[in-house]
Amino acid sequence: MEDERSTPYRGNCHCGRYRFELSLPGNIKTAMACTCSLCVVKGYLWIMPPEGSFRVIRDDGRLQEYTSKAMSDKFCSHCGTGVLGQHLYGPMRGQKMVNVRALQGVNPFQLDVTTIETDVITETDTTKTDTTKTDVKGLAPEPPKPLVFSCHCGNLRAELDHPIQEYKVKEDNCSLCVRVSPDPQRNEYVMDSVSYSLHQNAYIGVYPTKDQVTVHGREHGFEYYGIKAEATGRKWSSTVHCKTCGVFVLNVIYGPPLSIFDKLAPDRKAHALEVYYKNTSLLPLNVRALRGSYESIDIQRSDEGTEGYEELLDPWRGEGVWVHDG
Incomplete structure (x- = not known):
């Protein structure tokens, strides 16, 4: 009892x-x-x-x-x-x-x-990166090496060729998502969620554009779109994890089909498309996957909560039987 x-x-x-x-x-x-x-x-x-x-x-x-x-x-x-x-x-x-x-x-x-x-x-660092020294006397210094965001086993990696200080770095306690979609009924923007998974995966996000990032080992990753997205088919963004170690390295933002914006009033459509193109140009990275310490980075925290997530799991026990651990 x-x-x-x-x-x-x-x-x-x-x-x-x-x-x-x-x-x-x-x-x-x-x-x-x-x-x-x-x-x-x-x-x-x-x-x-x-x-x-x-x-x-x-x-x-x-x-x-x-x-x-x-x-x-x-x-x-x-x-x-x-x-x-x-x-x-x-x-x-x-x-x-x-x-x-x-x-x-x-x-x-x-x-x-x-x-x-x-x-x-x-422990041993398993990241597959070049560590050759290049500071040879008399030669012009080489440009800074890109920042490496890597899963633990090193199979899935992303390289950022700009200093991270150029971006805002955010940690949200909610499932705050980078996807923004228009709601024709309310004529405004609402977030369609990869949702609480960002909270569960301890996401700290930096938001460079796609042309500033090079991804290696993409074939070693799997994508997760979120409960709502999988139920409705609105797979407009995803989190990408390593198949081997499970580490969350990056987001992919696909956005909704452009036809969805036709339901908006003309004055709203222009702004919606502006948001759409801005968001789909991004390739967010998980700062926790950054090789080296990120303690000196200024991280903006936002405590948004997770309201509404639990309802997505109803019924809690489903139709299956209980499975007890041994």
Whole structure:
């Protein structure tokens, strides 16, 4: 029987193909962040649930495991959300952990986060980049090398040929999306969502144009469009993750078909098209995937909330049977 003083939580990957429930002694007010490279690039915030408090509600078999030298995690191979983890080294070694960002009703901006140092000697940078020195005396200095945004295994990478200080860098606690679409009924712009997945993937965005970015290993990535988009066919933007390690590296903005703007009044259509062309010229990158430290970058935070997301997962238990963990 569940303790009357316990607090129930629902958790899931964004697409809902993996769902679970937690029963914890009180509200979640704290979490742990780890300094290992996999935790950093995925923005993981961990809690260690008590034994017997975790139960799986739905499992469609889409969780995929990836192991670095420091830890092993499980992410959804459809939407990319990291859900579970276990460190192989360091103070949290052997502990079964749940990603707080995968829980409903928990605002990571309001948590007291403790940083756990993991021995970096156990890790090796796997990024496939040229590290040859070029500062030869007497020769003109070469132009700065592009900034590299990479997944953990190095299969999916993007290079930005402009200093990141030239752009606004944003972190949203919502599913604030780069897609903007016209709503003919209200004659205004609304956001069609890749939605809460940006929140679950700990997205920090920088927004260069496509001509400023070179992508390598695109064939090693998979795209996720969001629950609404997959239900309606409006696949107007996506998040791109590495098939092997699950790291979210970039966004792709396709935009709606141009015919949709014909439903707008002429004075609104011109502005809508201006927004459309501006957005579709962008190739947003996830700053967490930036190789090297990004702590000195000025990051603008916006706490927008996740209102409306949970309703997309109804019915919570669906038509399937419960699957209990062992």
